[in-house]
Structure formats: structure tokens, C-alpha cells
Amino acid sequence: MEPVPQPEPPQDLPAAALSTGAVARRLGVSPTTLRSWERRYVIGPAHREDGRHRRWTPQDIARLELMCRLTAQGVPPAEAARAARDDTPATRAGARPGPVAGRPDSLPLGKVRPECRGLARAAVRLDAPSVEELLATALAEHGLVTAWEEVIVPTLHAVGRKWAAAGERYVEVEHLLSWHVSSALRRIRPAPAPPHPAVPPVLLACVPGEQHSLPIEALAAALGERGLPVRMFGADLPADALRDAVRRTGPRAVVLWSQSRTTADPALARSVAGVEWGLRGARLHSALLLAGPGWGAGAPDPRTARLFGLRSALQVIAVPAAGAAPETAAGRAGPAACGS
Template identity: 75%
Template sequence: GACGLGGPGGGGGPPAPPPAPPDALPLGAVRPECRGLSRAAVRLDAPTVAELLEAALAENDLVTAWEEVIAPTLHAVGRKWATAGERYVEVEHLLSWQISAALHRIRPLPEPPRSPPVLLACVPGEQHSLPIEALTAALGQRGVPARMFGAALPAEALHDAVRRTGPRGVVLWAQSRTTADPALARSLAGIEWGLRGARTRPALLLAGPGWGTDVRGPRTERLYGLRSGLAVIEALARPRAGTGEAGAEPAAYGS
């Protein structure tokens, strides 16, 4: 099951674990891999963090490793930082760097020829890119063409990338309300290319907590979570039977 963040359920289960030491992360009821990873991160033991991440990704599919091992540990570090008076920032940075490195080592499958890609980028000013790094790696494992532009891509560069590649869709990540830019989203959704009378626009897929839930606009949809986001993008990138055209409109997708 999922690596939950709350406490254990009631009933006649095993005895409660001993009290955590003062520097332990608030993990709750989680898989043992989370505890080992968090202990190594708190010690700033980079080789062990790297080894445990490699093992988690080798023993699970990427989505499961993200949902049940990596994300819960990241969330615990974030909660500890928020309650520890600016402590643990170095733990969060080391862990994030090692996760990013592990994701970058995942080799994508060969891309289908002449298949428009999906573009992934953070909004201008947004430095938190790990979730869409995970999404990019998972798309690569599935052979979905993807172009990842990382953190804080300037708006003009993002517009140029869309016009140059003619993508199936654009995933735009915003971690906070202060970086989310509805005007940028509207302008991206309005970009067109192709012959007059058969113009094409990209699907715009807004990801991250910065966007909230009230998303409106043509061919614009909200993504929630790695697993459901993958399903949305795979459906978008899959040609309809008997045609070379992309799949369903984003509005048909759920989370």
C-alpha cells in the first residue's frame, strides 16, 4: 500500500515503536526504506542516500518508488524544516540533489520517429523541479517523447520552445501561488501552428500546488499526482486508432 504520512491504525497490531530521537524525521507509518533513507539524509551520508535510492528504483517501478519511498521522505524533511527554526535545510538540499541524480540516471526508451514531444518546465522564478523531473523520467521509461527544461524557464524561451517543437502538450509546474502565472498559461494555450484551416494548439497541463484547482481555458487541464499525470499524458500522446493524430482532449481527463 501507499507509504502513508499519518500514524498507524488501531487494533491489535505490533507494539508501538520506541520514541524517536530528537533529530529523527516525523515519518509516521511508512515502509522501512523511508526510515533508512531519512536516517542517511539526516547524517548527510550521501553515498548511503545514493545507494538506497538506487535500490528503491531497482526494486520498484519509478511511480511506486516515488509515491512510497521518495516523496514521503521529502515531505518529512520539509515538515521538520518548517518546525525546526530553519534547521534541516542542508538535509533537504542533499536529499533533493541525490534524488535528482538518481532520476537522471534512468535511461529512456528510444522515441518513436516523428512523434511530437511533451514539453515540461517550471514557470519563471520557480526553482522546485523534482516532481517534473520524476515525471520526465517516467515518461522516458514509457517511450513518450519528452523535452525537459528544468527550473525557472523564462517565458519567452518557453514560447519559443513550443513554436519550435509543435508539442502534443506542455506541462507547466508551479510549486507556489507566488510563482504560478495564469497569464503565461493563457498565452501558451493560445499558441498555434500548422496550415491555415488545420491549425494545432498544445494541450496545457498545469501541475503543482501553486495552480490551485480552478483551472479554465481552451485545452487546459490540471494534473494531480505522478501516477494520474502519467495516465493523462500517455492518453494525449497515444495516436487515435486509424489516424496519426493525438488522443483525447485534455478536458476528457480526470485525475
């Protein structure tokens, strides 16, 4: 009897083949952008799994990386795609795709999460839709604190270092990234505040002359997630307006952000720490917490304390939300009126 011929096994995909989502995170583009490039510019994966799922090989990814580099340099997408299809030495050699050390348009990131590299690449390309989508994904998957510390901050620092090293170049990258980070933080919905007992708010502001407000925007969003009321005054709040805001809101704590020593004002900190509010004969004052590298390591007044990082700031401010005030630098609890 003749043996029954067996069908040949299907050829396996390369072990390194990745899904569209994994490639998007790696390159810093949205999955929608990859599908759009495939449809418009015929720069898609060579293989599909059953059910039409795209699987990208190292050669496919090398073409995409070249297209990303060219668009970051200002080449129109159609021309970049044509060059990536027709002339990709890395693809012809079957080289494993990866960032090119010392490339002029690369950012000095060091050892960071893959999401951080993807966000940096999207920012350098000025790919606003991808920046927005990558930020939303990082916040949803990792939570605000981890996304801020391990994805957003390293990318912001890398852009800042690149700007400092390249003169006036990359200012547009920093502005685009900062705007989208701020927008993503403001989209985080605060948790409902408990109706009883009423908790006095936390006042957040940058010192006069300070324009860098993203760190306290992150703190405002994180406090809101925990149901704590916040009064955010943003960048460059004048000294008189700051003192008036403290008197009018009666906050349990005041957080002042200073990015550089040129804006940090110890005299202002002492003045705000001494602001009293409330009824005559029962004056109260708020705990003052100084945040940002501009303040240095110490505190200019015994009634003030230093904050270091978003996670530790939440431990100082949010843990005693039941009514106790944050502790001062001297280790004492703040005035009882700061929330009790």
C-alpha cells in the same frame, strides 16, 4: 552397552536476528558502510552463521542505531562507535531497537515503508553514499512510480516539514536529498522511441520563479521509460522562452509545474494555451496541462487541464501515445495536431 553420547544441539540465534541487507534498509545505511564500520571500528554482529554470514541481533542493532544518531549529530564515526560499544543503555537492557519519538534529529514520517525511514535517516546523517544506494535500490525493486510515491515523496515532505519547523536548520539535508533524487532520476535510461509514426514531444517546465523541479523530473523519467520523447526545460523558465519553446518544438502537450500560489500565473497559462505553431494557414496548438499545488483545484482556461500525481499524469499523457492528444479540462480531446 554404554549409550553413545549425543552432540549438544547448536544454540539457536535470537528469532529477531537480521541479515546485513535487512539491517542496512532499516537504518538507512548501505551494506558496504556496515561492513566498513565492522572492519574499522569493531562494531559488528556478535554471531555469524555457517559460511560467515552476518546475523544482527536486537542488541547489535541497538548499538548501530546509537552510532547512527551520534554521527547524525556531528560526532566523528570513531568516537560514535566507541560510545556505542561502551555505553548503550538500550543494549544492556536488551530493549528492542526503534526510533525515539520526538528526538530532535528525527523526521516526522508517520506510517511509511521501511525504505522511507532508512532513506530519511541517511539523509539526516548527510550520508551521501547510503542515500544514493538506497534510492537506486528502491527504484530497482519497486519501479519508478511506486518508489516516487511511497519512498521518495514522503521523505521529501518530511524534510520540508522539519525545515519549516526548525527555521534554517535542515536546509543542507533537503539540498543533499534533492540533489541525489535528481541524479537518480536522470540515471533512468529511456526506452527507445518507436521510429514510426513519429510522436511529437511533451514539453515540461517550471513556471517563472519556480525552483522546485523534482516532480516534473520524475514525470520526464517516467515518460522516457515508456518511449515518449520529452523536452525538459527545468526550473524557472522565463515566460518568453516558454512560448518560444512551444512554437519551436510543436509539442503534443505542455506541462507547467507550480509549487506555490506565488508562482502560479493564470495569465501565463492562458497565454501558453493560445500559442500557435506550424505552417501559415494550418496553425496548431498544444494541450496545456497544469501540475503542482500552486494552481489550486481548477484550471484557469477551458483549454487547460489539471494533473494530480505522477500515476494519474502518466494515464493522461502516456496512454494516448499512439497519436491522440490528452484531454482538456472541458472533456474534449485536444487539437488533432497534438500528436496525430
